Amino acid sequence: MTKVLSAVAWPYANGPRHIGHVAGFGVPSDVFSRYMRMAGHDVLMVSGTDEHGTPILVQADKEGVTPRELADRFNRVIAQDLTDLGLAYDLFTRTTTRNHYAVAQELFTGDWRNGYMIEMTDFVAISPSTGRTLPDRYIEGICYICGFAEARGDQCDNCGNQIEPSRLIDPRSKINGETPDFVETQHFFLDLPALSGAIREWLAEREATGTWRPSVLNFSKNLLDDVRPRAMTRDLDWGIPVPIDGWRDQPTKRFYVWFDAVVGYLSASIEWARRVGEPERWREWWNDPEATSYYFQGKDNITFHTQVWPAELLAYAGKGDRGGEPGVYGVLNLPTEVVASQYLTMGDQQFSSSRGHVVYVRDVLDRYGPDPLRYFICAAGPETQDAEFTWAEFVQRNNSELVAGWGNLVNRVATMTHKSFGEIPAAGPLEAVDEELLAAVSNGFATVGGLLERQRVRAATAEVMRIVGEANAYVSRTEPFRLKRDDERERLGTILHVLVQAVSDLNTMMSPFLPHSANAIHRVLGGEGDLVPMPRLEEVDDLDGGPGYPVITGDYSATPAWGSRPVVVGTPIATPSPVFTKFDPSVVDDELARLQDESA
Numbered sequence: 048m049t050k051v052l053s054a055v056a057w058p059y060a061n062g063p064r065h066i067g068h069v070a071g072f073g074v075p076s077d078v079f080s081r082y083m084r085m086a087g088h089d090v091l092m093v094s095g096t097d098e099h100g101t102p103i104l105v106q107a108d109k110e111g112v113t114p115r116e117l118a119d120r121f122n123r124v125i126a127q128d129l130t131d132l133g134l135a136y137d138l139f140t141r142t143t144t145r146n147h148y149a150v151a152q153e154l155f156t157g158d159w160r161n162g163y164m165i166e167m168t169d170f171v172a173i174s175p176s177t178g179r180t181l182p183d184r185y186i187e188g189i190c191y192i193c194g195f196a197e198a199r200g201d202q203c204d205n206c207g208n209q210i211e212p213s214r215l216i217d218p219r220s221k222i223n224g225e226t227p228d229f230v231e232t233q234h235f236f237l238d239l240p241a242l243s244g245a246i247r248e249w250l251a252e253r254e255a256t257g258t259w260r261p262s263v264l265n266f267s268k269n270l271l272d273d274v275r276p277r278a279m280t281r282d283l284d285w286g287i288p289v290p291i292d293g294w295r296d297q298p299t300k301r302f303y304v305w306f307d308a309v310v311g312y313l314s315a316s317i318e319w320a321r322r323v324g325e326p327e328r329w330r331e332w333w334n335d336p337e338a339t340s341y342y343f344q345g346k347d348n349i350t351f352h353t354q355v356w357p358a359e360l361l362a363y364a365g366k367g368d369r370g371g372e373p374g375v376y377g378v379l380n381l382p383t384e385v386v387a388s389q390y391l392t393m394g395d396q397q398f399s400s401s402r403g404h405v406v407y408v409r410d411v412l413d414r415y416g417p418d419p420l421r422y423f424i425c426a427a428g429p430e431t432q433d434a435e436f437t438w439a440e441f442v443q444r445n446n447s448e449l450v451a452g453w454g455n456l457v458n459r460v461a462t463m464t465h466k467s468f469g470e471i472p473a474a475g476p477l478e479a480v481d482e483e484l485l486a487a488v489s490n491g492f493a494t495v496g497g498l499l500e501r502q503r504v505r506a507a508t509a510e511v512m513r514i515v516g517e518a519n520a521y522v523s524r525t526e527p528f529r530l531k532r533d534d535e536r537e538r539l540g541t542i543l544h545v546l547v548q549a550v551s552d553l554n555t556m557m558s559p560f561l562p563h564s565a566n567a568i569h570r571v572l573g574g575e576g577d578l579v580p581m582p583r584l585e586e587v588d589d590l591d592g593g594p595g596y597p598v599i600t601g602d603y604s605a606t607p608a609w610g611s612r613p614v615v616v617g618t619p620i621a622t623p624s625p626v627f628t629k630f631d632p633s634v635v636d637d638e639l640a641r642l643q644d645e646s647a
Contacts, residue, residue, distance in 0.1 A: 056344035100304030161371025188215030
């Protein structure tokens, strides 16, 4: 049994999340984590809401509330959405806990103590209208290297180079379009050049495994070609104080939001261990070199997960050019793999809440339920290249694949079994056609499992649906609905037994993708309770005396094993109700009209 850390990107708490977000970090990480639990691994899946930084301040100002009030509201909204989507976190928390503050300050202090946090003067972008620091990502302009018109202040997506925002041509704020002022100010910088050799060595080790997505690996290697120290503090009054003498009492010096956000993977693991009453247990995933860790996010966050976060960890362990000693957390594991997805676009445009070009998770959950959305993301999501979401394809995949393919198979088998026997019948002698289907389903566990272990969710989904097609073809070949004579009853029982076994195993195989319907189908086949555990939203107190908040957590100890389980002859099968709902084609026009109204 391997210890597997599933480290899921932290959604930003300045508004509700849209389906593009959960296509990148949410559903892929959940499918992987659910499968790895079923395969017998000890999985720790952690994340939370990211609640510091300038965008929170900007949004709070617009609404006339405090940053904490804004973060409280959207933390709760996001946590509810992700719970209802079925994301099986061991702990989904937030970055405004006192535990997170303490862990982030310890990482920073350790990096500083080993000489990798250096004080430098730099030009920092300031919003003229607010006087606050503008994050690099909220500055846009023409790249001074390649001329790309929409380069961000931290990197150019066209040429892949790290950017100095003060050198952008015609820089502008993405928040309000104003031209930022660049002023000299003193900050702590993470000495990336002193850590680049260790990062390069780590990336070479990862490349040798052959498991990383080429786009992620190549982008990460290119980042090292022009590496420079990177500011890890900001001129802000909302964030984590800098725990260094001469800095800790400055009211407008705080950690850069991206320094503390990635620390959340560690702080959430520590919080989880404290909440289960084993405060040192997090070390099993972080200090054991045999443990593995998989980081899920969108491609725009690669820099922070293959450069900044590894640099923070290496600096804390004293493994850069300056040497040093590990702090109280010890030598912390670097990522085994950074699983970065591409973008889910809306038609040919990126999702944009500000322009009304957006589909929110909550709206899809309320109108269509979680599993049609999960299925779309699994079958057509932006795994290794950008993918388009359209309402037409959403409806088509639901109706022709979920309903007409998988749902129809479940309903036909349950209905025929109920009408003919009322229970799962015994099997008589198997014919070649029976054995072929059972072998196809059995072999599917190895094939689908191998794909999921490598985070190839789209291919895994296609393989499960291919086997569903074989099961439907088996019904057409054997025609159990025509076997009505007494002397055909044993053969009818055999066919239906084989079909119930196939549907039961396919449902197990399908459960990482579609957990809600997997539990419903389990009950259609006479099962009691749930097949797979689901997350719950729970109100908790801050462990260190701060305000309480909701967390996503769950008990996943009852997760079934990945593999076939013989169905029990004699299990009653009642008249089934359809598990999936066919959407009327008018959904497409209705949603497009709603989108036009909201963007007007």
